[in-house]
Amino acid sequence: MTSGSEQSERERSNKDVPKIRLRGLTKRFGDKVVLDGIDLDVMPGTSMVVIGGSGSGKSVLLKCILGLIAPDEGTIEIDGTNVLALDRARRETIRAQIGMLFQNGALFDSLPVWENVAFGLLARRLASRADAKARAETVLAQVGLAPSVGELWPAELSGGMQKRVGLARAIAARPEVLFFDEPTTGLDPIMGAVIDGLIVDCVKTLGSTAIAITHDMLSARRIGDRAAMLFKGRIVWQGAASELMESGNAMVDQFTHGRREGPIQMELRK
Amino acid sequence: MSAFLDFVASLGRFLIGACLGTGRLTLFAVEGLSHIFRPPFYGRQFLRAMLEIGYLSLPVVALTAVFTGMVLALQSSTGLSRFAADSAVASLVVLSVTRELGPVLAGLMVAGRAGAAMAAEIGTMRVTDQVDALTTLSTNPMKYLVAPRLLAGLVALPLLVMVADILGVLGGFIIGVVKLGFNPGIYLSNTLDFLRTDDVVSGLAKAGVFGFLIALMGCYHGYNSKGGAQGVGAATTSAVVAASVLILAFDYVLTELFFAR
Numbered sequence: 001m002t003s004g005s006e007q008s009e010r011e012r013s014n015k016d017v018p019k020i021r022l023r024g025l026t027k028r029f030g031d032k033v034v035l036d037g038i039d040l041d042v043m044p045g046t047s048m049v050v051i052g053g054s055g056s057g058k059s060v061l062l063k064c065i066l067g068l069i070a071p072d073e074g075t076i077e078i079d080g081t082n083v084l085a086l087d088r089a090r091r092e093t094i095r096a097q098i099g100m101l102f103q104n105g106a107l108f109d110s111l112p113v114w115e116n117v118a119f120g121l122l123a124r125r126l127a128s129r130a131d132a133k134a135r136a137e138t139v140l141a142q143v144g145l146a147p148s149v150g151e152l153w154p155a156e157l158s159g160g161m162q163k164r165v166g167l168a169r170a171i172a173a174r175p176e177v178l179f180f181d182e183p184t185t186g187l188d189p190i191m192g193a194v195i196d197g198l199i200v201d202c203v204k205t206l207g208s209t210a211i212a213i214t215h216d217m218l219s220a221r222r223i224g225d226r227a228a229m230l231f232k233g234r235i236v237w238q239g240a241a242s243e244l245m246e247s248g249n250a251m252v253d254q255f256t257h258g259r260r261e262g263p264i265q266m267e268l269r270k
Numbered sequence: 271m272s273a274f275l276d277f278v279a280s281l282g283r284f285l286i287g288a289c290l291g292t293g294r295l296t297l298f299a300v301e302g303l304s305h306i307f308r309p310p311f312y313g314r315q316f317l318r319a320m321l322e323i324g325y326l327s328l329p330v331v332a333l334t335a336v337f338t339g340m341v342l343a344l345q346s347s348t349g350l351s352r353f354a355a356d357s358a359v360a361s362l363v364v365l366s367v368t369r370e371l372g373p374v375l376a377g378l379m380v381a382g383r384a385g386a387a388m389a390a391e392i393g394t395m396r397v398t399d400q401v402d403a404l405t406t407l408s409t410n411p412m413k414y415l416v417a418p419r420l421l422a423g424l425v426a427l428p429l430l431v432m433v434a435d436i437l438g439v440l441g442g443f444i445i446g447v448v449k450l451g452f453n454p455g456i457y458l459s460n461t462l463d464f465l466r467t468d469d470v471v472s473g474l475a476k477a478g479v480f481g482f483l484i485a486l487m488g489c490y491h492g493y494n495s496k497g498g499a500q501g502v503g504a505a506t507t508s509a510v511v512a513a514s515v516l517i518l519a520f521d522y523v524l525t526e527l528f529f530a531r
Contacts, residue, residue, distance in 0.1 A: 063402070066402075066405075066406055067405075068402050068405060068406075092408060095405075095406065095408060096408045098406065099406075100403070100406040102399045102402070102403060103399070104398060104399060106398060106399035106400050106402065106403040107400075107403075108395075108400055108403070109394075109395075109400070110318075110391075119407050119409070120407040120408060123310075123407055123408055123409040123414075124408050125310070169407075
């Protein structure tokens with residue numbers, strides 16, 4: 001039997017342990033160092049936004065945490081466990097706690113929308129097809145889509161609807177961790193705001209920990225509690241997302257205000 | 271001297287590349303095959319692949335078989351008549367179709383149709399992150415995409431070749447009776463008298479191997495495609511070319527294995 005004070009003590013200490021902790025994460029492709037010793041903590045129930053220019057290593061960072069790419073050095077801890085040291089089966093178990101919204105939706109063309117949304121439940125045999133379909137309709141409603149959308153094919157959806165369906169698929173299994181890869185890219189400003197709102201609602205409702213990568217500053221401030229900037233494979237700044245526009249860091253200021261002049265020089269071929 | 275060294279270096283690079291490619295392909299095939307026997311099994315994916323490879327390839331394979339049987343009867347008749355051996359037309363048609371032309375031509379047709387479709391579909395899934403999405407949804411892409419297709423290739427092509435054998439003989443029969451004036455009963459009797467079980471079985475065994483190779487090439491090239499639409503196009507071409515060449519090469523190897531004395 002544990003006393004109430006012990007339990008609350010444990011809950012407090014769990015809150016102090018980052019949900020995701022990266023230490024010295026390094027990834028090279030040939031001679032090119034894409035991630036160069038990344039250290040990053042994401043606390044439980046918070047949203048971290050990673051900003052940075054194209055080719056700065058944001059997507060590789062997410063893919064490393066997801067286990068899609070093996071890093072060359074460093075550790076990735078989820079709930080205090082170094083996932084890189086786990087066997088395949090335990091890594092699968094941890095991966096099942098993660099939902100991901102891909103930049104282009106990455107919906108399965110050969111399946112109707114409802115099967116896309118319920119794919120994780122069906123793949124892990126967590127529900128019968130009838131139950132999975134009912135769950136898919138509930139989650140579609142959560143992202144503002146009618147049940148009839150479930151019968152459509154991904155190719156019949158607009159870009160905004162595909163993003164919503166991708167979000168529905170990411171949250172269908174109620175994951176503890178959510179990743180968002182450029183959630184508003186290619187959307188008009190209103191749809192971008194709608195998607196951001198849905199992301200914030202979903203993260204709050206599920207109590208999930210989230211990492212989003214984006215170079216949409218409005219979206220970064222709407223989604224994120226914390227923000228970090230990646231430049232040439234390194235974290236050059238971390239702080240509250242609300243401080244992004246007045247960070248006091250020359251690189252962040254140049255990036256967030258979209259200035260041509262500054263410490264970040266575009267590498268142009270001559 | 272430096273030109274010679276350059277030549278040796280490029281030859282070495284080619285050989286190392288070929289060894290690496292063969293090793294990667296072998297590992298891919300072994301992993302794909304191992305997933306056929308390990309749960310979870312994706313029955314729907316298997317049935318879908320059977321539909322793609324088998325049922326939807328049926329018209330093109332059927333037409334190819336009928337015309338091949340017809341041409342064989344015509345050609346062998348003109349050739350054999352020089353040796354007054356016209357009566358051998360029926361047996362020549364049935365042996366050629368069951369042992370050789372049925373499996374090879376069906377294999378080449380399926381490689382062009384289903385192999386290309388497989389490479390294009392998996393390749394598109396790769397470049398649009400759908401393969402990564404499978405992984406994030408706790409689904410092994412090798413198990414979900416590759417294993418069902420390998421099994422379907424292995425099963426569907428022998429079934430197609432059975433149909434092709436019958437239709438090829440039928441094509442020869444039609445020409446033999448209608449154009450060459452054979453008595454239908456005698457033609458059929460000549461066909462069946464010279465046909466042995468191992469002629470058919472060897473053709474079906476070849477078909478199983480060819481089906482596996484077609485699916486393997488489609489999956490391998492699609493799975494490893496990169497670089498957008500151009501990459502998917504290149505993967506599709508590579509899948510069809512590699513499958514066609516392998517079918518012809520393995521046809522020789524298997525014929526040597528089955529019939530060489």
